[in-house]
Amino acid sequence: MHLVCPRCRKKHKPKKGKYLCDCGSALLVEYKKLKWKPDGKGVWRYQSCLPHKGRHYSLEEGGTPLVKGLDRKAYYKLEGDNPTGSFKDRGTSVVVSRAVAEGFKVVSTASTGNMGASVAAYAAYANIKSRVFVPTDTPTNKLSQIIAYDAELVRVRGSYHDAVERLWNDIVRGSYLAMTGLNPYYIEGEKTIGYELYEDMGAPDKIIVPMGTGGLITAIHKAFVELKQMKKVRKLPEMIGVQPKNCAPIAAAWKEGLDRAERMTKCSTIASAIMVKTPFNDLTALNAMRESKGEAVTVSEAAIKKAVRGLGKEGIFAEPAAATTLAGYEKIDKKKSDKIALIISGSGLKDPSAAL
Ligand SMILES: Cc1ncc(COP(=O)(O)O)c(C=O)c1O
Ligand SMILES: [Zn+2]
Numbered sequence: 594m595h596l597v598c599p600r601c602r603k604k605h606k607p608k609k610g611k612y613l614c615d616c617g618s619a620l621l622v623e624y625k626k627l628k629w630k631p632d633g634k635g636v637w638r639y640q641s642c643l644p645h646k647g648r649h650y651s652l653e654e655g656g657t658p659l660v661k662g663l664d665r666k667a668y669y670k671l672e673g674d675n676p677t678g679s680f681k682d683r684g685t686s687v688v689v690s691r692a693v694a695e696g697f698k699v700v701s702t703a704s705t706g707n708m709g710a711s712v713a714a715y716a717a718y719a720n721i722k723s724r725v726f727v728p729t730d731t732p733t734n735k736l737s738q739i740i741a742y743d744a745e746l747v748r749v750r751g752s753y754h755d756a757v758e759r760l761w762n763d764i765v766r767g768s769y770l771a772m773t774g775l776n777p778y779y780i781e782g783e784k785t786i787g788y789e790l791y792e793d794m795g796a797p798d799k800i801i802v803p804m805g806t807g808g809l810i811t812a813i814h815k816a817f818v819e820l821k822q823m824k825k826v827r828k829l830p831e832m833i834g835v836q837p838k839n840c841a842p843i844a845a846a847w848k849e850g851l852d853r854a855e856r857m858t859k860c861s862t863i864a865s866a867i868m869v870k871t872p873f874n875d876l877t878a879l880n881a882m883r884e885s886k887g888e889a890v891t892v893s894e895a896a897i898k899k900a901v902r903g904l905g906k907e908g909i910f911a912e913p914a915a916a917t918t919l920a921g922y923e924k925i926d927k928k929k930s931d932k933i934a935l936i937i938s939g940s941g942l943k944d945p946s947a948a949l
Pocket of ligand 2 (some may be wrong): 598599600601602603614615616617618
């Protein structure tokens with residue numbers, strides 16, 4: 594196993610405290626040869642395809658339900674059923690296990706709320722400290738969660754981008770960088786969503802994913818690329834990435850045919866979990882959509898609110914960021930025969946204001 598840079602293709606040996614390529618890009622894990630040997634349950638069922646082999650810290654993440662919609666011909670992957678209520682737990686279990694193995698006593702993250710709650714919970718379980726930098730406007734429920742899990746909560750006045758800048762200073766002082774987009778082991782844990790979809794429904798024709806930094810769509814696409822390498826699937830599901838119209842740097846780059854997203858100066862959306870002006874995984878997210886013949890779509894604030902209600906009518910309570918997938922579903926061209934999976938990435942209880 595080694596790390597590879599998706600931008601300059603340079604290969605790296607994993608090294609303590611080194612997270613990015615010399616060119617500044619986030620890295621991905623690459624395996625010499627993958628073996629498909631699912632065994633057990635949840636994320637660690639796929640240990641043969643994960644980078645961490647030693648002791649792991651698990652709160653029984655993963656193994657989430659796949660529910661067939663009533664009104665629509667869609668399948669909902671309910672990631673809100675993870676221990677802290679979002680898909681982040683899959684990556685955090687791998688990342689915190691790795692941090693402990695590398696001898697770190699503190700893990701730090703910058704977060705729009707969900708990753709902070711997840712990192713705080715897993716650090717508590719592994720008996721190490723956590724520090725969480727959050728921007729202004731982080732929903733109260735997520736702040737309560739972070740505090741309840743005993744993290745040091747640092748409220749940064751400004752955007753997610755400002756919280757990330759504060760985080761970097763903290764990393765330089767020696768804490769472990771527990772953050773999607775920048776730590777390649779996050780993508781590894783999160784990709785198990787793709788493995789579960791494959792086991793539960795075969796390869797979907799399309800997978801609809803909310804995009805913030807672009808890590809989640811990168812991860813699910815990576816799972817199917819690996820399943821193809823292992824000769825489990827013949828074709829890649831079309832990856833459809835969704836962003837709110839009001840905060841859509843990756844979708845804008847897609848529209849322009851660019852490889853990289855440009856930084857947005859202003860963002861404002863009720864889907865606070867994906868309110869990201871500078872997406873770190875833009876290159877790999879754009880590649881996931883291109884390589885799979887998918888697309889990026891944008892959705893209005895009104896459509897997101899409608900989608901929260903629409904999912905509610907089918908018995909599913911999703912936070913606004915997660916409901917963007919339904920808004921995206923309503924917008925895309927599809928065939929009657931298409932098998933479509935929507936990644937309902939976080940629970941509605943985390944940010945209930947949109948339903949009100
Ligand atoms: C509920 C929810 N959905 C989707 C995303 C998007 O994931 P990514 O930032 O990896 O693109 C996030 C990220 O925080 C999230 O919390
Ligand atoms: Zn590089």
